[in-house]
Amino acid sequence: MTNLRIAVQKSGRLNEDSMNLLKDIGISIDNGIDQLKASARNFPVEVFYLRNGDIPQYLRDGVVDAAIIGENVLIEKGGDLEFVERLGFSKCKVSIAVPKESNASCLKDLNGMRIATSYPETVKKFLKEQNITADLHIINGSVEIAPNIGLADGICDIVSSGSTLFKNGLKEIEVLLKSEAVLAMSSKISDERRAILKTIQFRIQAVLKGRE
Ligand code: PRP
Ligand code: MG
Numbered sequence: 285m286t287n288l289r290i291a292v293q294k295s296g297r298l299n300e301d302s303m304n305l306l307k308d309i310g311i312s313i314d315n316g317i318d319q320l321k322a323s324a325r326n327f328p329v330e331v332f333y334l335r336n337g338d339i340p341q342y343l344r345d346g347v348v349d350a351a352i353i354g355e356n357v358l359i360e361k362g363g364d365l366e367f368v369e370r371l372g373f374s375k376c377k378v379s380i381a382v383p384k385e386s387n388a389s390c391l392k393d394l395n396g397m398r399i400a401t402s403y404p405e406t407v408k409k410f411l412k413e414q415n416i417t418a419d420l421h422i423i424n425g426s427v428e429i430a431p432n433i434g435l436a437d438g439i440c441d442i443v444s445s446g447s448t449l450f451k452n453g454l455k456e457i458e459v460l461l462k463s464e465a466v467l468a469m470s471s472k473i474s475d476e477r478r479a480i481l482k483t484i485q486f487r488i489q490a491v492l493k494g495r496e
Pocket of ligand 1: 425426427441442443446
């Protein structure tokens with residue numbers, strides 16, 4: 285029997301809400317501890333637990349048919365991928381911030397600055413649109429520490445509660461985009477699997493309506 289292969293974040297902020305959504309639409313997953321793949325008992329679905337940043341490539345290659353992923357990751361790494369549905373959870377912003385005591389307070393002050401980020405494509409595009417030239421330092425995590433250790437003058441990263449910015453003595457000066465979890469789809473999906481995804485999509489719409 286054909287299964288729809290759907291990717292969810294292995295660990296991290298989206299994982300729990302993603303699994304809850306699958307549960308709420310009536311898909312029960314048999315989850316072995318540390319298993320990276322699991323099947324649903326009552327629905328033609330297989331769930332793959334993957335690293336966030338890897339999911340766009342898996343979709344592109346058609347190794348998975350669909351994914352629950354942060355819109356911010358989709359924008360950064362998957363501009364060519366098909367967006368199916370907004371999911372209403374894991375809301376966050378992608379923002380530029382500088383040390384509280386920095387003289388920089390607006391966009392044009394970023395000119396000539398060193399900005400540390402895990403979202404280089406998003407930042408590059410934004411700065412280009414704003415006609416600002418800055419020097420990007422790409423790091424994969426703990427970005428907010430960069431100004432404190434002299435690696436950068438500012439950062440661009442996800443802001444959710446704002447706690448990481450606060451704890452690192454940073455102030456937000458610009459919001460580049462607002463993001464939430466979305467359902468995305470591979471362009472290589474077969475018709476049969478697309479039909480399964482359609483059913484999931486209808487169920488998701490019903491559940492989200494109920495949550496309103
Ligand atoms: C994420 C993100 C921000 C922080 C934002 O980091 O990179 O640093 O969460 O959330 P907040 O506004 O609620 O503090 P995470 O803790 O996932 O770790 P990482 O940067 O090492 O990936
Ligand atoms: Mg972080």
